[in-house]
Amino acid sequence: MAAPSAIPRRGLFIGGGWREPSLGRRLPVVNPATEATIGDIPAATAEDVELAVSAARDAFGRDGGRHWSRAPGAVRAKYLKAIAAKIKDKKSYLALLETLDSGKPLDEAAGDMEDVAACFEYYADLAEALDGKQRAPISLPMEKFESYVLKEPIGVVGLITPWNYPLLMATWKVAPALAAGCTAVLKPSELASLTCLELGGICAEIGLPPGVLNIITGLGTEAGAPLASHPHVDKIAFTGSTETGKRIMITASQMVKPVSLELGGKSPLIVFDDVDIDKAVEWAMFGCFANAGQVCSATSRLLLHEKIAKRFLDRLVAWAKSIKISDPLEEGCRLGSVVSEGQYKKIMKFISTARCEGATILYGGARPQHLKRGFFIEPTIITNVSTSMQIWREEVFGPVICIKEFRTEREAVELANDTHYGLAGAVISNDLERCERISKAIQSGIVWINCSQPCFVQAPWGGNKRSGFGRELGQWGLDNYLSVKQVTKYCSDEPYGWYRPPSKL
Ligand SMILES: NC(=O)c1ccc[n+]([C@@H]2O[C@H](COP(=O)([O-])OP(=O)(O)OC[C@H]3O[C@@H](n4cnc5c(N)ncnc54)[C@H](O)[C@@H]3O)[C@@H](O)[C@H]2O)c1
Numbered sequence: 473m474a475a476p477s478a479i480p481r482r483g484l485f486i487g488g489g490w491r492e493p494s495l496g497r498r499l500p501v502v503n504p505a506t507e508a509t510i511g512d513i514p515a516a517t518a519e520d521v522e523l524a525v526s527a528a529r530d531a532f533g534r535d536g537g538r539h540w541s542r543a544p545g546a547v548r549a550k551y552l553k554a555i556a557a558k559i560k561d562k563k564s565y566l567a568l569l570e571t572l573d574s575g576k577p578l579d580e581a582a583g584d585m586e587d588v589a590a591c592f593e594y595y596a597d598l599a600e601a602l603d604g605k606q607r608a609p610i611s612l613p614m615e616k617f618e619s620y621v622l623k624e625p626i627g628v629v630g631l632i633t634p635w636n637y638p639l640l641m642a643t644w645k646v647a648p649a650l651a652a653g654c655t656a657v658l659k660p661s662e663l664a665s666l667t668c669l670e671l672g673g674i675c676a677e678i679g680l681p682p683g684v685l686n687i688i689t690g691l692g693t694e695a696g697a698p699l700a701s702h703p704h705v706d707k708i709a710f711t712g713s714t715e716t717g718k719r720i721m722i723t724a725s726q727m728v729k730p731v732s733l734e735l736g737g738k739s740p741l742i743v744f745d746d747v748d749i750d751k752a753v754e755w756a757m758f759g760c761f762a763n764a765g766q767v768c769s770a771t772s773r774l775l776l777h778e779k780i781a782k783r784f785l786d787r788l789v790a791w792a793k794s795i796k797i798s799d800p801l802e803e804g805c806r807l808g809s810v811v812s813e814g815q816y817k818k819i820m821k822f823i824s825t826a827r828c829e830g831a832t833i834l835y836g837g838a839r840p841q842h843l844k845r846g847f848f849i850e851p852t853i854i855t856n857v858s859t860s861m862q863i864w865r866e867e868v869f870g871p872v873i874c875i876k877e878f879r880t881e882r883e884a885v886e887l888a889n890d891t892h893y894g895l896a897g898a899v900i901s902n903d904l905e906r907c908e909r910i911s912k913a914i915q916s917g918i919v920w921i922n923c924s925q926p927c928f929v930q931a932p933w934g935g936n937k938r939s940g941f942g943r944e945l946g947q948w949g950l951d952n953y954l955s956v957k958q959v960t961k962y963c964s965d966e967p968y969g970w971y972r973p974p975s976k977l
């Protein structure tokens with residue numbers, strides 16, 4: 473598909489319609505693969521947050537919730553399925569916008585759109601099943617009482633999301649929140665908001681009741697912060713950096729507002745000496761170079777058994793040289809640009825600091841020579857790394873992998889856990905018992921065996937330690953937006969009998 477000459481000019485999506493931002497300001501949209509400004513998005517501020525939250529509150533309580541929050545799950549499922557169908561219809565167009573906005577290869581963006589549609593369909597099914605799970609009885613030790621559980625939507629939720637998988641990360645929150653009966657205000661990243669705004673258009677097309685989903689674009693400090701601190705927002709679900717996550721937690725704590733946080737990572741991939749080297753190399757590449765390494769769960773610390781380290785690195789360099797780095801719209805592109813100039817400079821600084829600290833840039837580390845414009849960085853392989861180096865400790869969020877060797881399983885696990893993060897980890901070995909042992913020993917929310925990165929909507933996603941808490945996807949994702957209410961009934965004809973009745977005289 474050819475790139476459109478201009479991207480759609482959208483307003484903020486509030487109360488089922490488009491609105492210009494209150495202060496009339498807009499932010500430029502830069503295609504990171506060409507550095508050309510291709511349009512702009514509205515810059516919402518506290519005034520717009522106020523309107524969006526108010527629209528979401530109205531939608532939550534409208535007609536006593538009969539049309540949304542207390543409607544049968546099948547009603548909400550119908551809308552979610554309609555959204556999924558539209559996403560599928562518009563897959564090529566949405567993928568194109570995602571690529572123009574973020575620099576990711578078009579094939580990856582198309583895959584993301586399939587995952588977006590699948591996520592809406594999955595939570596449509598869970599919305600339908602929710603009614604059947606209401607009033608689940610609780611077994612009590614006293615016959616005079618009966619107890620059951622109601623699962624109710626939490627209320628109005630604020631959803632704040634990052635730029636690396638713009639529509640997909642938003643969908644991981646929007647789909648379960650709506651399935652649960654919540655109404656929502658979505659604030660995508662200012663660096664890539666185009667497809668999230670298109671989601672607003674889709675909601676209007678399918679006739680989603682006004683205010684159920686509101687989408688406000690803008691800067692984190694101007695639009696995200698007032699959303700997080702708004703007293704009428706009942707929960708914040710956040711995906712982004714650990715630093716912003718900390719700020720959100722502090723803000724939310726003032727109102728004892730629940731938060732779920734999906735934060736950064738510095739995940740390990742352990743490779744033993746009993747593997748097919750080329751197969752393992754491909755997973756190592758996918759684990760750290762897919763989406764130009766801008767993946768929260770990127771396995772960016774590679775731990776190699778010393779017996780295969782040399783051969784593995786030779787093959788890794790050979791494979792890395794063969795990656796097609798190009799305009800992300802070109803067929804077969806496997807490494808596009810990173811998302812922005814700021815991200816490009818940040819990654820380059822990580823590489824130069826690694827060099828200054830004494831690490832070896834075995835391959836890459838620079839702009840590809842054949843690309844004169846755009847924020848492209850070669851796949852970068854760094855060796856001679858010590859555990860005190862920044863490159864070992866901090867999340868780069870770019871196509872940069874650092875490597876250490878190990879001798880024993882114990883040493884591998886110690887190195888794997890030598891991080892403040894705890895999002896993911898991976899192990900590759902033909903000894904499956906060893907893989908099982910290691911999957912228990914790695915301190916993270918996700919472990920992959922003999923692969924890295926596959927992600928399924930049915931399985932829980934989230935981290936430990938400074939990678940956050942709470943789980944998205946699967947049933948856990950729905951539970952994020954449900955409040956559990958205990959209802960207990962006294963069902964005996966007898967008086968309770970704790971107090972002595974007063975005399976009738
Ligand atoms: N754990 C996961 O599932 C997961 C998934 C994707 C990305 N991430 C993480 O996201 C990070 C990259 O994303 P990013 O650079 O967009 O993160 P970021 O923290 O800079 O921004 C995330 C979102 O928060 C908003 N924001 C910024 N400051 C804010 C504030 N003070 N109050 C409220 N909102 C604010 C931003 O506008 C954006 O919408 C990486 O650390 C990555 O690991 C985690």
Ligand SMILES: C[N+](C)(C)CC=O
Nearest residue numbers: 636637767768769927
């Ligand atoms: C889970 N994933 C890989 C789609 C997004 C994390 O950044």
